[in-house]
Amino acid sequence: MANSDAIVGWKTITFGCHILEPGNAANFRTGDWRSQRPVTDKEKCIKCGMCWVYCPDMAYSQDEEGYFVANMEYCKGCGICAHECPKDAITMVPEEG
Amino acid sequence: MSKRVGIEVSIAIAEAVGLARAEVIPAYPITPQTHIVEHLSEMVANGELDAEFIPVESEHAAMSCCCGSSAAGARTFTSSSAQGLSLMSEILYIPSTMRLPMVMVVANRAMSAPISIWNDHQDIMVQRDIGWIQTFAENGQEAVDLTLHAFRVAEDRNVSLPFIVNIDGFTLSHVIEPIELPDQEDVDKFLPPFKPRYKLDPRRPITMGPVGIPEVYTEAKVAHDMAMRKAKRYILKAWDEFAEIFGRKYNPVESYRTEDAEILLVTMGSISETAMTAVDAMRDDGQKVGLLRIRLWRPFPSQEFRKAIGKAKVLAVVDRCLPPGAVCGPVGAEIRSLLYKIPGAPKIFSFVAGLGGRDVTVARFKEIVDKARQFAKKRPRELYEVIGVREK
Amino acid sequence: MKEVRIHGRGGQGGVTSAELVATAAIAQGKYAQAFPSFGPERRGAPVAAFIRVSDTQIRTREKVYTPDIVLVLDPSLPGLVNVAEGLKEGGIVILNTELSESEVREKFGIQSRLAMVDATKIATEELGLPITNTTMLGALLKATGIVDKEPLFEALEKRFGRLAEKNKKALERAMNETVVTG
Ligand code: SF4
Ligand code: SF4
Numbered sequence: 020m021a022n023s024d025a026i027v028g029w030k031t032i033t034f035g036c037h038i039l040e041p042g043n044a045a046n047f048r049t050g051d052w053r054s055q056r057p058v059t060d061k062e063k064c065i066k067c068g069m070c071w072v073y074c075p076d077m078a079y080s081q082d083e084e085g086y087f088v089a090n091m092e093y094c095k096g097c098g099i100c101a102h103e104c105p106k107d108a109i110t111m112v113p114e115e116g
Numbered sequence: 117m118s119k120r121v122g123i124e125v126s127i128a129i130a131e132a133v134g135l136a137r138a139e140v141i142p143a144y145p146i147t148p149q150t151h152i153v154e155h156l157s158e159m160v161a162n163g164e165l166d167a168e169f170i171p172v173e174s175e176h177a178a179m180s181c182c183c184g185s186s187a188a189g190a191r192t193f194t195s196s197s198a199q200g201l202s203l204m205s206e207i208l209y210i211p212s213t214m215r216l217p218m219v220m221v222v223a224n225r226a227m228s229a230p231i232s233i234w235n236d237h238q239d240i241m242v243q244r245d246i247g248w249i250q251t252f253a254e255n256g257q258e259a260v261d262l263t264l265h266a267f268r269v270a271e272d273r274n275v276s277l278p279f280i281v282n283i284d285g286f287t288l289s290h291v292i293e294p295i296e297l298p299d300q301e302d303v304d305k306f307l308p309p310f311k312p313r314y315k316l317d318p319r320r321p322i323t324m325g326p327v328g329i330p331e332v333y334t335e336a337k338v339a340h341d342m343a344m345r346k347a348k349r350y351i352l353k354a355w356d357e358f359a360e361i362f363g364r365k366y367n368p369v370e371s372y373r374t375e376d377a378e379i380l381l382v383t384m385g386s387i388s389e390t391a392m393t394a395v396d397a398m399r400d401d402g403q404k405v406g407l408l409r410i411r412l413w414r415p416f417p418s419q420e421f422r423k424a425i426g427k428a429k430v431l432a433v434v435d436r437c438l439p440p441g442a443v444c445g446p447v448g449a450e451i452r453s454l455l456y457k458i459p460g461a462p463k464i465f466s467f468v469a470g471l472g473g474r475d476v477t478v479a480r481f482k483e484i485v486d487k488a489r490q491f492a493k494k495r496p497r498e499l500y501e502v503i504g505v506r507e508k
Numbered sequence: 509m510k511e512v513r514i515h516g517r518g519g520q521g522g523v524t525s526a527e528l529v530a531t532a533a534i535a536q537g538k539y540a541q542a543f544p545s546f547g548p549e550r551r552g553a554p555v556a557a558f559i560r561v562s563d564t565q566i567r568t569r570e571k572v573y574t575p576d577i578v579l580v581l582d583p584s585l586p587g588l589v590n591v592a593e594g595l596k597e598g599g600i601v602i603l604n605t606e607l608s609e610s611e612v613r614e615k616f617g618i619q620s621r622l623a624m625v626d627a628t629k630i631a632t633e634e635l636g637l638p639i640t641n642t643t644m645l646g647a648l649l650k651a652t653g654i655v656d657k658e659p660l661f662e663a664l665e666k667r668f669g670r671l672a673e674k675n676k677k678a679l680e681r682a683m684n685e686t687v688v689t690g
Contacts, residue, residue: 195630287546290543477570
């Protein structure tokens with residue numbers, strides 16, 4: 020029998036192809052095709068959280084010091100956070116390789 | 117008690133949708149569907165029907181609203197015709213694989229150009245493969261009954277698919293005839309409230325309509341196809357239950373005077389009634405002619421159709437659609453492929469008739485049968501024949 | 509089965525006449541169909557509507573090609589359209605006209621049985637409008653037994669509400685004034 024590329028069977032695929040587990044995108048490395056990454060200049064950052072609000076992938080979370088840090092497992096490198104930051108604290112830098 | 121009234125078929129369909137307690141009706145008017153949605157909007161405006169009537173800006177929006185409404189768990193109805201139906205086309209494939217139940221009555225109409233508002237089946241044949249269940253009504257009573265049946269089947273949790281009831285534009289939609297409008301109590305018995313398997317609910321979030329990557333898409337489509345095949349069982353079951361409550365029994369393929377018939381006409385929709393009259397006339401003439409009427413078009417009732425052929429030697433399949441450059445009309449093609457290489461299968465001849473409002477009369481059916489008889493003796497040069505076309 | 513073709517002009521209510529007769533016949537327990545000549549209607553343009561009435565189920569969706577009865581709402585139409593076209597042997601043409609039988613036969617060349625009434629005059633006097641669709645139903649009742657008066661009146665009441673009385677009166681007058689030839 021020829022190999023199948025399928026990752027799920029027609030009998031086991033969810034009804035209507037729905038995704039029944041909310042937020043299950045967190046289980047996948049959705050940011051592995053990024054070409055640029057955001058880098059925050061802590062000197063300029065005022066911890067306002069706009070980057071956290073605007074990130075379409077909810078990649079940001081706050082560290083112990085109160086700074087917002089993007090998780091590179093999920094960041095797609097879209098640059099929205101850099102665009103929205105009121106202090107221009109975020110720079111998009113090219114990914115290596 | 118149900119009441120027998122003289123009523124325009126479009127109005128009767130709207131009344132049936134009211135009896136079905138539709139909750140959301142997004143619709144855009146187009147001839148010859150107009151009277152159906154006009155009457156529904158009146159019923160909602162007058163407070164006779166507790167539903168949201170959404171006067172959308174286009175058919176594209178109508179079908180999009182239907183998807184949202186069904187996904188949110190509301191009993192959903194719309195109606196369209198011809199170019200309007202085609203404007204929905206982009207969306208039509210979506211609720212079916214997403215398993216969103218809804219009912220649409222299509223008042224069948226020719227496709228422009230040239231501009232035509234009149235009846236044939238070209239509009240629905242464009243949408244043959246959208247993965248909706250589809251039936252064809254022969255008369256006003258059926259239009260009403262099949263509409264109720266459609267809600268019942270579409271929303272059955274074992275089926276959960278969108279459903280189109282086809283009615284011929286004008287030749288059905290605009291005719292006043294006697295129709296028994298069922299009782300609300302009986303309809304409620306037949307049609308329980310809509311309880312979807314899944315719905316969009318902020319308390320229990322799910323995602324509907326995600327991307328289907330190549331590693332998933334085939335399986336999603338096969339699951340849909342299998343759901344369609346499995347649906348037949350529930351379509352038949354709902355017709356049985358309909359008969360118990362309302363006393364009218366429907367079958368996926370209806371036979372008329374097929375016993376000992378050598379030639380069988382095959383029709384779909386309202387020309388079937390005229391075809392019965394034609395068969396009676398030919399029988400009176402001593403011709404062994406019968407008629408098969410296809411009521412369930414999708415999923416195609418293959419088994420029932422094969423059985424209904426009996427010992428007939430010739431099938432004359434009448435299409436109300438001319439697909440330029442194709443092998444033959446879509447119904448003809450379906451039946452040819454169904455019976456291909458089956459031992460003892462009849463000869464199949466494909467005819468195209470009744471395009472863009474051209475009347476299909478008793479005389480035309482006789483002509484079709486005569487031609488089929490000739491073709492059975494001497495193979496025709498073409499794979500189909502357009503009936504009543506003028507040369508010069 | 510009896511087949512009727514109604515000739516009128518767009519806006520004259522020919523379709524309503526057909527609807528009234530069919531719903532009345534159905535209320536009477538018969539089978540009936542009423543349908544317009546399908547398509548867009550222009551006010552004033554000649555249009556047709558059709559009725560079939562039968563004691564048994566009607567199993568045809570053909571247009572009406574060979575009517576038993578032709579009902580003409582507008583006096584100017586027989587000069588424009590061949591109103592007797594396809595009329596069955598023994599069929600009848602019912603005209604709204606102020607002309608006499610001999611004048612009608614000479615002017616329009618109609619050879620079949622005829623029924624005639626000046627419906628425009630009656631409608632103008634009774635309804636205040638030269639709209640003859642309900643008045644001409646009186647002529648239809650007088651000349652044929654296609655439907656009974658009571659169910660037709662009920663259909664009129666349902667359709668016209670308060671205005672039904674006037675229409676009924678015009679219809680009754682037309683019944684009395686219609687002349688049916690042999
Ligand atoms: S938007 Fe800019 S300033 Fe605000 S928290 Fe983010 S990086 Fe800091
Ligand atoms: S670049 Fe885009 S995805 Fe990455 S953290 Fe910024 S907003 Fe989020």
